[in-house]
Amino acid sequence: MNVSRSIPVVKPIIRDSGPGLKQDICPRRVDINRVADLIEDKYSCNLVERHLHALKRLVKHYKFGFPIKDLVQVFKILNLCAEKVKDQYAYVQPICKILNLCGLPFLKEKSTDESNFAQVVSESISQMGFLLRLPNKEIRLQICDSIVNLFCKDPPRREVEGFFTTSKTYNKQMIEESRVVETLVMGLALVENQLGVKLRIIQTLQYLSSSVMNCNLMLNAQAANKICRLMNNPDPSGQLLFRSSDILWILLEKASKKELVNQLKDVACIHALKEAFLNKMINGYCHSDRQLRNDLLVIATILAENPLIPMIETGFTKQLIEFAVFPEVNTHNPLLHDLKISSNPEDFEMKKIFFQLLIVLTNDLASIQLLSKVKALQALFYYIGKNEKIGIRGWSDAQFEELQLHALAALMSVAPLMLEDYMECQGNTRLLLFLDWCVSQDPYFGKGNSFHATGGYGNKKAQMRYCLKLMRSIVSIEEEFINKSLCDQGAINQLIDILKNMTDILEEENEMNLHMQTDILIILSSICENDIHRKELFGACGVEVLIKLLKNDPMKFYSGLGHNKLALATVDCIWCCVVGCYTAEDSFLEMGGIFLLLDWLESSSEHMHNVILGTLLDLCDNSKVIHHMKVWRGKNDSTAPCHLLHIWRHIEKNMRVKRDEHGRILDAKNPLFGNIQEEHGLNTLPANYLSPAVFDVYENPRAKIYSIFCKLGFEDLPGLSSHDYVTLAIVHHYLDLKEGSIWNEIEKELKQENIHPVLRDIEGLHAITKHYENVSRQVALYQTEILENQQKHELLNEQKMYDKIRHNFKQRELSMKSWNEYVARTSNHEILKAIQFFKTALPFNKIMTESTILKSTTYSLPITD
Known part of the structure; x- marks a missing residue:
């Protein structure tokens, strides 16, 4: 008997609460x-x-x-x-x-x-x-x-x-x-008298709001509305307001902003936000209170974007504006008497949020009236100037620079809507003085700490950039008293000098410099447009700067830095500041401006063609321009008429207009319409809308090319080929063909709207459309004649060439025969003299070369030069 078998074998099981077991x-x-x-x-x-x-x-x-x-x-x-x-x-x-x-x-x-x-x-x-x-x-x-x-x-x-x-x-x-998060939101109504439970539910919602799906479910249960209403309930710990605002903030980030704003638009919610913000603004002293105040201010700013939010009705908007302009504007509001704003980071951030709030409030006309009443522009202009450290309320240099740039950005939106306040604040004078400081040699070291200060580290470029953008936003309103004020204060010469200095300095081109040059050109265009006296002030100095800009390489348009915008602004400035003023036009012509414009037309993309052609057309009213256009030569020695016709063909190719391989008209009913327009079809439009055929005159450069040819003439144009003359036949009859297109369009509209004119009107309409079809056919026949004449001319030239070759061949045979006879009866000395005569008096390619002469002799003659 095996003793070991009587002992049971037990597998040990270790039980312990330790981790991993x-x-x-x-x-x-x-x-x-x-x-x-x-x-x-x-x-x-x-x-x-x-x-x-x-x-x-x-x-x-x-x-x-x-x-x-x-x-x-x-x-x-x-x-x-x-x-x-x-x-x-x-x-x-x-x-x-x-x-x-x-x-x-x-x-x-x-x-x-x-x-x-x-x-x-x-x-x-x-x-x-x-x-x-x-x-x-x-x-x-x-x-x-x-x-x-x-x-x-x-x-x-x-x-x-x-x-x-x-x-x-x-x-x-x-x-x-x-969807338990919905249940928790609804459970808030059950625990109104249990502060601890209410806080715990809010805290739970705060944790669950890290999920986007939970945020959307919370909004489904009206969480924003319910939480906002209870945020000011009595709470000694202060956690209720803090956690409630945090949930609202998270819902703004992760859920539907539109739905959240919709839930907060009732008066009770706005009153709750107003009370909470006012409490933290007046009584918040610690770091967390100021952070919470800023969070509430951001929420209020987002709500203010929607005009349906009753912020004005509850007095919240006025209260916010008064806080925003404090302490730059004196106020009688007792809430502000003991308010202190320091240079700590939270107050600094609050000031920037207030600037953003002023921008947002411009969406509502009633808010703009409040901004005017509280003198918001005066508060913003407080920062537009050099930091003299006198009266500046404790801001560091970096903080003041950032607030200055934020104020400029805010003025870009606010000032154009409050022009009377702008003029009361002497806005033009302040901006011109500030611009003068920006270009002065005063030492200044920008900190470049903010988004608006990009590219402005160690210099004043950021301030100059936003000052120009602000001036551009002001003049873009096209109010005459604004432009007159700028002109009277010497803005035209000041801006030209700045632009001249920027184009003279040989520094690496960057996006900021190009944008500033563009803004200056747009400002000058707005000031000088439709005023001859201001164009005269622009004068030769301004034209000289434009000529420098026109000499830029057109290939830079595609650099991505903004050369394309600068090019458009340059051409627009020519139209606004040069066209119509004889002295400026003469300076432009003397400096070769027409040649440079035509160079740009040849080298630039098709998106620039319409603008350049429009400017050239207006300049053609000056008779001197016609001569300049006729003598211009481009690449491959092409002429201006030749290039204009090339652009015409390119336009029609993009429109897929029906033409044969030689450019002749194929569709007599629609000689100018392309397949794209036909595929789009004809839609019934109200009487005050332009039809497609008429709208094409405004948008398509073909009308401008036709008008330029009307100035240049359709005959005796230099450098045109038969292909060009085929296109020129269409250009010459553009107006007739366009009228025919409009009548065809009228006929189609009547059919589409099931309108049946009386018999006499139908006969008249058919006669008109038939007439214009005949015009198209006549143009097509004329194009065929051009091609046939060209073919005959080419055959005649070819025949002449063959005759000349035959004649030259016979002359060569006679010359060789005479030479051989001469050699047979002439001495060596005379032959050498004859060779020298042929080398000096006759070109080798006319009769014979020296090698041919020597090969024809039977004597061994010495070779001499």
Whole structure:
């Protein structure tokens, strides 16, 4: 007998609560179904002590979490206990303990349990939220804690024998799908008198708002409206306002901004925001209070973008504007008497947010009236000047520079809407003085710390850039008294000098410099347009600068730095500041401006053609321009008429106009329309709208090319080929062909609208359309004649060339025969003299070369030069 066999072999099982070691759930199993039956059965439903004992064993058995497959029974037990807690307070503790276990990750036996039981898990979490209906503080607090733990905490490292914990990602997903966040929002109405529970629910919502889906669900439950209304409820800790504003801020970032603004547009919410902001503005002294104040100000700024928000009606807008202009503008508001704004980072950020608020308020006319009443422009102009450190309220150099740039940016939006206030503040004078300081040699070291200060480190370029942008926004309104004021104060000469210096300095071109040059040109164009006296002030100095800009390489248009905008502004400035003034036009012609414009027309992209052609057309009113255009020569020695016809063909090619390979008209009914226009079809338009055929005259450069040819003439044009003359035939009859297109359009419109004119009108319409079709056919016949004549001319030239070759060949034969006879009867000395004569008196290619002469002789002659 083997003794070792009598000793049983037992596999050791180590149970420990240490991390990383496996554990079983409990030595004695608990039948969860029997527990549920015990509480539910009508014969044992009143045995409270047995219920409590069974629940205690249940909690101990599942102390590491509930398996997914048991969740249905777990929440059945919870709901049964919830019904009994109304009469028996003893059930509160077991409910809280079970809810605490629900905050642990769920247990699964197989990896497929997560997907198989997903609906069970989401419905269980939803049921947990519904338990907020129980009017018990401990249960409500435990519900919030369990949801937060399940959503935020990572699964523990310990393992349970036979089970695996669900992942944090899975738990988050189930909470989102359960829509428990909606239940929590609605539960706020149940806990109005329980401050602690209310704070815990708000805190839970704050955690859950990290999910975009939860944010959208919160808005579905009107969370923004409900949270905003209760943010000012009594709370000694101050957490309610802080957490509520944080939730609103997160909802603005992650959820629908439109829906949030829609929920906050009632008067109660705006009053709550107003009260909260005022409280923190006046009584906030610590760092966190100032940060919260700034957050509320940002929310108010976003709400102010919507004119439907009752901010003016509640007095919130006026209050905000008064705070925004403090302390730059004196006010009688008692709330501001003891207000102190320092240079700390929070107050500095608040000042910048106020500037942004002033920009936003310009969307509403009523707000603009308040801005005028409170003298907002005066507050903004306070920063437009050199930092003299006198009266500047404690801002550092970097802070003042940034506020100065923000003020300039705000003025760009506010000043054009408040021109009377702008003139009262002597805005033009201030800007010209500030611009003069920007270009002066005064030492200044910009810090370049803000978005607006890009490119302005160590210099005043950022200030100059925004000053010019502000002037551009002012003059773009085209108010005569503004432009007159600028002109009277010498703005034209000042701007020309600045532009001249910028073009003279040989420094690397950058985006900022190009933008500033563009702004100066646009400002000059706005001031000088339609005023001959101002164009005379622009004069030769301004034309000289334009000539320098026209000499820029057209290939730079595609650099991406802004050369294309500068080019457009240059051509526009020629039209506004030169065209119509004889002295300026003469200076422009003397400096070769027409030649440079034609060079640009040849080298630039098609997007520039319309602008350049329009300027050339207006300049053609000056008879001297015609001569300049006729003598211009471009690449490959092309002429201006030749290039204009080339552009015409390119336009028609892009429009897919029906032409044959030689450029002749193929469609007599629509000789100018392309396939693109025909595919678009004809839509019925109101009487005050331009039809496509008429609109084409405004937008398409062909009308400008036709008008230029009317100035140049259609005959005796230099450098044209037969192909050009074929195109010129269409250009010559452009007006007739365009009239025919309009009549065809009228006929189609009548058919489309089912309008039947009287017989005489129909006959007249048919006669008109027939006439213009005949015009098209006549043009096509004329084009054919041009091509045939060209072909005949080419055949004649070819015949002449052959005749000349034949004649030259005969002459060569006669010359060789005479030479051979001469050699036969002449001495060597005479032959050498004859060779020298041929070399000096006759070109080699006319009769014969020296080698030919020598080969024809039978003597050995010495070769001499």
